Amino acid sequence: MTSEIFPHGVQQALDLVGIFVFALSGGLLAVRKNMDIFGICVLAEATALGGGVLRDLVIGATPVAAFANLGYFVTPLVAGLVVFFLHPEVERINLAVQTLDAAGLGLFCVTGTIKAHDYGLGSVSSVACGMLTAAGGGVIRDLLAMEPPSLLRWDREIYAVPALVGSAVVAVLIATDHLDPLNASLAALSAFVIRLLALRYGWRAPRAWHRNGSRTSEE
Amino acid sequence: MTSEIFPHGVQQALDLVGIFVFALSGGLLAVRKNMDIFGICVLAEATALGGGVLRDLVIGATPVAAFANLGYFVTPLVAGLVVFFLHPEVERINLAVQTLDAAGLGLFCVTGTIKAHDYGLGSVSSVACGMLTAAGGGVIRDLLAMEPPSLLRWDREIYAVPALVGSAVVAVLIATDHLDPLNASLAALSAFVIRLLALRYGWRAPRAWHRNGSRTSEE
């Protein structure tokens, strides 16, 4: 029972890159919120591992992978230290960070969906778990920093849709017995590309139409 | 091992009604917070399923029911879409929504208590799980929307007390071996009626007395 779609070493390396970049986004928010070195590391850990922890709790894969794998745990600490010492430089390469974050999004929605299916969940629930894996850490990050969750804000580029597409493609691949490393990579790539396009062209999702002309406050 | 107190079809139908109404309350808050269509659906899901997910995690019933049952997952999405397209109409029938929400409260505190007992928890802990099932989703809803949890606010009508009564009645029924569909329905009904009375007559719970005359701010 494995959620690995690539040879073990490749999968591990990809996971760690994704975790590292997610952790950077948590650390940077902690710096902006004026937290100390421990706050930076806690937010880096929570952002990087939160989505996978939620997925593992929901499907009953305990002890959760994030606590059973030393590399998963140490990587966010390294990212936290990088942010602590080099945050102006990290902010400056924001485009690279956002691009890698989109890659992490693509990777984690795919592996999350596969792992949920391995644990016996149906197609739709597996897709939900894939989205939870990819987006859950960011929600925990924002809550800990007392920010309105970026995922839920209408004025941010869509994040849930790329995860939905990547997860749904994987679910279809599993259902039609076409899941292999190449196809899984294409699913991750589709989520990655959609997220990059959303960032590039400012794609946002529609809000409910306030028909009385009394729009709610533009928070 | 089942937390079903009614024939399977009846229980399923009641569950879905309760989930639908809880999801409406999440979706409406998302609209008020100016979230987009995805934020509305996420908040609908979290509100409707959050309490049951917390209960299942605590008692170790994994994969959690909300992810193992397609209907549980799809219903909040439908509610989210209803809110997205029809939220002024949904707001207008607020009294009906609040009444159905009270019915969901009654149902879920009963089924939550029974399920916790089925998983080996003692009476007091089962009551706590019943309350968690009924009220947990609303707390998650408020946290995601960055609102002070309605459950904890002194200026809202009591919500925990009806859940406590319904859960406690069930625990007594189980302990005295009198649990049957009729009695379970009466327990749910008691929670439902108390909640409706609280809404009707503005019942609130007492706050701690600030004896120095220096009341804390009326937030």
Next chain:
Amino acid sequence: MTSEIFPHGVQQALDLVGIFVFALSGGLLAVRKNMDIFGICVLAEATALGGGVLRDLVIGATPVAAFANLGYFVTPLVAGLVVFFLHPEVERINLAVQTLDAAGLGLFCVTGTIKAHDYGLGSVSSVACGMLTAAGGGVIRDLLAMEPPSLLRWDREIYAVPALVGSAVVAVLIATDHLDPLNASLAALSAFVIRLLALRYGWRAPRAWHRNGSRTSEE
């Protein structure tokens, strides 16, 4: 498989003292936030049991201990009632509360680390679980009260470091096969003393250096 380092009765008594004091801190925050009697009890429960619940969920120890042990559950309710009726007196003995809270911190980081190791986690992950046990409840308390988590604030005395030291000492004791009641007590004592010193001398952790002279807002 046990996380008890002392004879059962002693361990139980220590646990309940720690839970009681953690619950006081939750109840006091609820009073400051003007919550009603139920809000006070909910915050007391969440603060006292939250860290242990998170640990048990992560390591897969379900049903979680907090819901399987009546004493664990009832103690925070008692603390909540004490705060409700006597909060000015409790506030007045704040020094004693903070001292006992530091003792709870020491105790829970030690027992949390041992329990995580009992469930098969490695040294580093066990240390993380120990810190989660000691500090998790406070984070949940602050989130429910819509306060920036005290743990993450640069302007609060360090809380994570004492927990880290206590947990790390235990991990070393386990790895070198030197864990016994005396050594475990010394580990708890080290965390306790460091926390007291931090409170006494206002020890804080460094923040990231904003090199451009443009400090972020001093929130």
